[in-house]
Amino acid sequence: MPASLEAIDQTDAQRFTDVMTSNADDLYSGHHLRAKNLPSISRTARIGPKAEAPLERRLDALAIRRLFTLPRDVIGLGYLGSYVLLDWASFVQPISPIGITPWNPGAGLGLAVVILFGRRLIPYLFLAPLLADLVNLPTLPPWSVELLVSALIGGGYAAASMFLLRPAVQFDPALPSLRDLVLLMLVGLVSASFVAAGSVGLVTTFGLLPTHDMAAATLRYWVGDLIGIMVITPFVLILLTHRHAIRVSVEFVIQVAAICTALTLIFGIAEERQFQLFYALFLPIVWMAIRGGLEGASVGIFITQIGLIAGIELSGDGTYDFMAIQLLMLILAMTGLVAGQLVTERRNTEFELRLHRDSLARIARRGSLGELAAAIAHEINQPLTTAGTYTRLVTDALHAGDSDHVMVAQTAEKAAAQVERAAEVVRRLRALVRLDRSGRAPCSVEEIITETVALCQPALDRGRCVVRWSITTDIPSVMVDMLQIEQTLLNIIRNSIEAIEESCHGKGLINIEAAPRGGGEIEIWVADNGPGFPSDFTDRFLPFGSRKKEGLGIGLSLCRSIVEAHGGRLWLNRNARGAEVHFTLPAAEETGHE
Numbered sequence: 260m261p262a263s264l265e266a267i268d269q270t271d272a273q274r275f276t277d278v279m280t281s282n283a284d285d286l287y288s289g290h291h292l293r294a295k296n297l298p299s300i301s302r303t304a305r306i307g308p309k310a311e312a313p314l315e316r317r318l319d320a321l322a323i324r325r326l327f328t329l330p331r332d333v334i335g336l337g338y339l340g341s342y343v344l345l346d347w348a349s350f351v352q353p354i355s356p357i358g359i360t361p362w363n364p365g366a367g368l369g370l371a372v373v374i375l376f377g378r379r380l381i382p383y384l385f386l387a388p389l390l391a392d393l394v395n396l397p398t399l400p401p402w403s404v405e406l407l408v409s410a411l412i413g414g415g416y417a418a419a420s421m422f423l424l425r426p427a428v429q430f431d432p433a434l435p436s437l438r439d440l441v442l443l444m445l446v447g448l449v450s451a452s453f454v455a456a457g458s459v460g461l462v463t464t465f466g467l468l469p470t471h472d473m474a475a476a477t478l479r480y481w482v483g484d485l486i487g488i489m490v491i492t493p494f495v496l497i498l499l500t501h502r503h504a505i506r507v508s509v510e511f512v513i514q515v516a517a518i519c520t521a522l523t524l525i526f527g528i529a530e531e532r533q534f535q536l537f538y539a540l541f542l543p544i545v546w547m548a549i550r551g552g553l554e555g556a557s558v559g560i561f562i563t564q565i566g567l568i569a570g571i572e573l574s575g576d577g578t579y580d581f582m583a584i585q586l587l588m589l590i591l592a593m594t595g596l597v598a599g600q601l602v603t604e605r606r607n608t609e610f611e612l613r614l615h616r617d618s619l620a621r622i623a624r625r626g627s628l629g630e631l632a633a634a635i636a637h638e639i640n641q642p643l644t645t646a647g648t649y650t651r652l653v654t655d656a657l658h659a660g661d662s663d664h665v666m667v668a669q670t671a672e673k674a675a676a677q678v679e680r681a682a683e684v685v686r687r688l689r690a691l692v693r694l695d696r697s698g699r700a701p702c703s704v705e706e707i708i709t710e711t712v713a714l715c716q717p718a719l720d721r722g723r724c725v726v727r728w729s730i731t732t733d734i735p736s737v738m739v740d741m742l743q744i745e746q747t748l749l750n751i752i753r754n755s756i757e758a759i760e761e762s763c764h765g766k767g768l769i770n771i772e773a774a775p776r777g778g779g780e781i782e783i784w785v786a787d788n789g790p791g792f793p794s795d796f797t798d799r800f801l802p803f804g805s806r807k808k809e810g811l812g813i814g815l816s817l818c819r820s821i822v823e824a825h826g827g828r829l830w831l832n833r834n835a836r837g838a839e840v841h842f843t844l845p846a847a848e849e850t851g852h853e
Contacts, residue, residue, distance in 0.1 A: 331376075335383040338372050339390055345491075346391040351571050352581050354476050356400040356467045357408055357458065358392065361585040362568065363483040365391060366416060366451065367491030373420035374432050374492075375499055381420070385413030404465050411457045419450035433500040434493060434553060435607075437600045444593065447488035455480035482585050486564070489592040494561045497554055505558055510550065517543035518563055525584075526570040537587050544591060548599035552606060556599025560592045638746060638817070639681045641714075641753070646677035648717055683742055699825075701736040701847035702744070704773045704781060711748040712771075715756070722756040724767035731774040737781050737844040739825055744844065747818045748785070751840050754815070755787035758838060762790045779846045780827065786839040792831060818842070 345364040353360050369384050389409040392399060399405055423430040423446055431439045459477045462468045468476060498505070505511075521539035540563055547559035567588060571581055652670050656663070712719075712726050719726060737744070752769060759767035773783045815829075822829045822842045832839035 331379045334372075334376055335380060338368070338380065338383050339387055342368055342387040343391045343394050347395050349487075349568060350395050351568060354468075354472075354479060356398065357404075357462055358396050359459070359476055359480045359483065361479055361483050361582045362486055362490075362564065363480075364487040364491045366412075366454070366484040367447075367487040367489070368495060369416050370420055370447070370450075370488060371492045371495035373417065374423055374430075374496065377424070378421070381413075381417045384417050384420075385409055388412045400462070400467055401465070404461060404467065407461050408458050411461065412454055415450050415454040415457070419446050422446060432496050434496055434600070435603075437597070437604060440493070440553070440596060440600045443492060444489070444596075447485055447492065451481050451484035451488060454484055479582055482582065482589060486585055486589045486592065489589060489596065490560055490564045493553070493557045493596060497557050501554055505554075506551075514543050514547050514550075514555075514559065515562060517546070518559065518566060522563070522566040522570050526574055537584070540591055541594070544595040545598060548595050549602055551599070552603035553596065553599040554603075556595040560595050563591070564588060638684045641749065642677040642680040642684065645714070645717060646674045646681070649674035649677065684746065699738055699740050702739055702741045703736055704734050704783070705730050707737075707739075707741060707744055707748065708771055708773065708783075711745045711752065714745070714749060715752050718753060718756050719769075722760045722767060724756050724759055724769055726752070726769045726771065728771035728773075730772070734773060734775055734781065736847040738847040739844055743821045744825070747821045747842070748783070750815070750818050751785045755785065755789060755838060758789040759787060775846065776843065780843040781846050782841060782843050784832070784839060784841040786832075786835055787837045789837045791835065791838045815840075 342365040345368060349360055349362045349364055350358065351360055351362070365387060369387060373380050373384065386409075389405065392405060392409075400408075422428065423442070428442070430442055434440050434443070455477050459468065459473055459480055462476075463470060463473050518540065521536075521543065524536050524539055544556060544559045544563065547555035551558070567581075567584060649670050653667055653674065656667050656670070708728050708730070712728070715726070718724075748771075752771075755769050756767065767788060769785065769787045771783070771785050773781060776782045818840075819829045822844070826845050827843040829840065829842040832841060
């Protein structure tokens with residue numbers, strides 16, 4: 260991790276906010292959006308007890324914010340022009356008298372525009388169907404029918420848009436979750452059913468369509484509007500709410516080429532085999548969904564639908580069952596969108612877990628630093644306490660006018676030696692953290708035990724404890740850092756002394772034994788007649804888990820770390836009457852420095 264943890268925290272938090280809402284750089288980022296003649300928008304309202312106004316939420320979600328600076332009529336005219344153009348491009352295999360086609364992209368465009376720009380665009384939903392029929396229909400139905408159908412279309416999709424804009428619904432136009440996508444699909448399904456049934460019913464009521472054709476015309480109308488919503492609405496919403504919805508790359512070009520290849524297969528073979536190869540379109544769509552999430556899937560579905568329309572127009576063959584193809588396209592669109600959304604949510608979840616993991620790692624690192632600092636303080640305190648004792652003896656001797664200058668000088672030298680030992684502890688602890696092996700050399704086990712007991716003698720006398728040790732004859736030397744192993748043995752002995760003192764056990768007895776064991780190891784163990792370890796005490800020796808009143812809980816943890824760094828292991832004997840700690844060390848080779 261970089262050195263500046265604060266910078267990482269801020270960056271990760273910002274990225275997490277972006278990804279979990281809309282995968283855009285600026286969506287719901289917490290910054291206030293300021294546009295001409297528009298109020299400032301804050302993210303806090305969205306997560307508070309009251310939902311923020313729908314227009315504010317849409318403004319906060321929009322990536323292309325310059326559109327909001329345009330007058331309403333300019334946006335409305337742009338929508339009308341786009342609606343008429345899409346209606347003209349999709350005017351394939353229409354059913355008279357109102358031009359019912361298997362794909363009505365205008366329905367999806369109108370829904371997306373009102374969701375993004377709000378109620379001010381609703382009047383244009385009523386004008387768009389009327390204008391498109393005036394331009395594209397060869398023969399207009401009676402004006403009464405035309406006006407009623409246009410009003411039904413505008414009213415149906417205006418109601419659907421208003422439902423999605425309700426604060427209680429909490430629909431996010433950026434489609435960051437599967438809930439938002441499914442909600443859009445359900446609203447599209449219901450509204451398309453209402454518009455299709457109502458429009459065909461009106462035409463049939465006025466005698467412009469035979470009754471026996473009503474079911475087929477309703478199905479065609481419903482499929483046309485629903486496929487328009489499934490293809491156009493997510494594409495437009497993502498295009499305007501995601502900063503980089505379309506990323507042109509080599510892989511993207513290959514994916515588009517795969518779609519074109521599949522379409523060529525569909526339109527280049529006999530009609531009776533077209534549906535058998537339609538499944539080939541699933542491959543590039545699934546590929547784009549897996550690689551690009553919902554963004555990739557929506558783009559792929561849009562390109563596929565345009566390709567189907569182009570294939571019908573370019574073939575010039577009216578025998579294609581475009582209605583059946585559109586039913587398959589509807590299934591493809593819904594499958595691709597759901598797959599893409601699941602991939603997006605999985606990536607968001609993985610990103611969130613990574614942030615949590617990084618946070619835990621930072622906490623662990625900070626905890627390790629605290630443990631190391633406490634360990635250093637714990638180990639330095641021992642020689643400094645001894646040095647302080649020697650210094651007080653010198654002070655007392657000088658105040659008493661003691662003329663034994665030799666004794667005073669020797670005591671002062673011992674104090675200086677303990678201060679030097681504290682400095683050496685710091686150096687060796689640093690070497691331990693860095694896994695430094697430069698200080699390891701063959702050392703006599705007897706020398707290690709003898710020097711350690713001498714260091715503990717003041718504490719032994721104060722705690723009324725006696726140490727006895729037994730070492731096997733001709734025991735090999737150990738290849739260790741002598742100071743670190745002395746520190747380990749010192750910690751264990753001091754634990755025994757303190758446990759005996761706290762238990763008021765009376766005179767304490769501490770036994771130290773050492774013997775060779777198989778595998779080129781030397782085993783050393785320390786046993787006392789104190790109260791022993793609690794029944795729930797484990798061999799894990801977790802840091803800061805001390806049972807002492809003022810203990811730091813790092814003694815045995817540090818001992819284990821030192822022993823394991825030397826290639827040995829440390830464990831407890833649960834069957835002993837008191838406390839019994841065992842550890843192993845590697846024996847020095849016989850050809851070593853004896």
